[in-house]
Amino acid sequence: MGDMTVAYPTTGIAIPQREAPALACSSCGTRAVALDQPFCAHCGSRVSVSVRSGVASIAATRSLQFAALAVLTNILVGGASFGVVYLLSDAARLTEAAVGLEALRFVIVGVLLAVAIRYGVRGLQQTRDGALKRRAWAIVGLVVSGLYGLLILGSFAATAVLYLFVL
Incomplete structure (x- = not known):
C-alpha cells in the first residue's frame, strides 16, 4: 500500500497518487481500516478517530x-x-x-x-x-x-x- 503512479496515455505525464492512510482497529487491532470507512472490514466494529488530548471546542x-x-x-x-x-x-x-x-x-x-x-x-x-x-x-x-x-x-x-x- 505505498505510492501508486497513474500515467495518462494522452500526455505521457506520470502523476503520483496516494492512498488513504490506514488506521488500526481499536477492537481487533487490524491495520487495514481506512479513514473513510465507518466500520472495520475485519470485525465490523465502529471505527472512531481519536482526537489529540487538549483540543477544545x-x-x-x-x-x-x-x-x-x-x-x-x-x-x-x-x-x-x-x-x-x-x-x-x-x-x-x-x-x-x-x-x-x-x-x-x-x-x-x-x-x-x-x-x-x-x-x-x-x-x-x-x-x-x-x-x-x-x-x-x-x-x-x-x-x-x-x-x-x-x-x-x-x-x-x-x-x-x-x-x-x-x-
Missing part, C-alpha cells in the same frame, strides 16, 4: 466569551445611559430618553446573549462524546447567558411598565 469557548462580552457591554451601555440621563436638562424628555436607552441596551445585550446561547448549544453538541474539551465552559456560557438574559428582560419590562402606567 471553539464553540464552547466562544459561548463563554460572548457571555462575558454581554456583561461588559451592559456595564458600558448602562454607564453611557446614566451619563445621558444625568446630562439631559429637559425633565419632560427624561423618561423618553430613559426608555429609549433601555431599549437600546436590551437590543445590544440581547443579541450578544443570543449569540452566546447559540454557541453554547453548539459547544454542548460538539463535546457530547468527550473527544473535545471545555464542555464546562459551554455550560457556564449557557447558564450565565440565560440568567443574565432574564435580568435584562426583567429590567426592560420594568422600565416599560413604569413608562406606560406610572408616568
Whole structure:
C-alpha cells in the first residue's frame, strides 16, 4: 500500500497518487481500516478517530466569551445611559430618553446573549462524546447567558411598565 503512479496515455505525464492512510482497529487491532470507512472490514466494529488530548471546542469557548462580552457591554451601555440621563436638562424628555436607552441596551445585550446561547448549544453538541474539551465552559456560557438574559428582560419590562402606567 505505498505510492501508486497513474500515467495518462494522452500526455505521457506520470502523476503520483496516494492512498488513504490506514488506521488500526481499536477492537481487533487490524491495520487495514481506512479513514473513510465507518466500520472495520475485519470485525465490523465502529471505527472512531481519536482526537489529540487538549483540543477544545471553539464553540464552547466562544459561548463563554460572548457571555462575558454581554456583561461588559451592559456595564458600558448602562454607564453611557446614566451619563445621558444625568446630562439631559429637559425633565419632560427624561423618561423618553430613559426608555429609549433601555431599549437600546436590551437590543445590544440581547443579541450578544443570543449569540452566546447559540454557541453554547453548539459547544454542548460538539463535546457530547468527550473527544473535545471545555464542555464546562459551554455550560457556564449557557447558564450565565440565560440568567443574565432574564435580568435584562426583567429590567426592560420594568422600565416599560413604569413608562406606560406610572408616568
